[in-house]
Amino acid sequence: MHNLFVYLHVLSAVLMGVYLMFPFLSMRIEALSGAAQVGFLNVLYATNRSGQMALVIALLSGGYLVSKSGFSVAWMIVAVVLFLALGGLTGVLGSAMRKALADDNGSSVKAHIGKIKKISVISGVIFFLLVTMMKFPF
Structure with a gap:
């Protein structure tokens, strides 16, 4: 069961990797007609939208993985705050696009x-921080 949740967590992180490309892709909008x-x-x-769905899957699978591991409370708080910040910003981004x-x-x-x-750049930075924090937990 643990391996399944790790797989889902990594797969959703790969899908959310689009947020690292969003700042560069959003700069391209002005050049088009x-x-x-x-x-x-x-x-x-x-x-x-697909990145937001992956964010939900990562949050749920990460919640299961954290419950089975021994991470510090500070790390868990920072992780949840960054996930919520990314979710909120991508919601605002979707609203602006709509x-x-x-x-x-x-x-x-x-x-x-x-x-x-602006929101694409901030989302990209937050996602970079999330991935870095997940790779190097404190």
């Missing part, structure tokens, strides 16, 4: 690009 922006933003939105995609012609994309780029 109207219809291409909408299409690219639709792909980013779908990718964000608002940017409100018009099919892409007229509202420009108003939300700045927010999407």
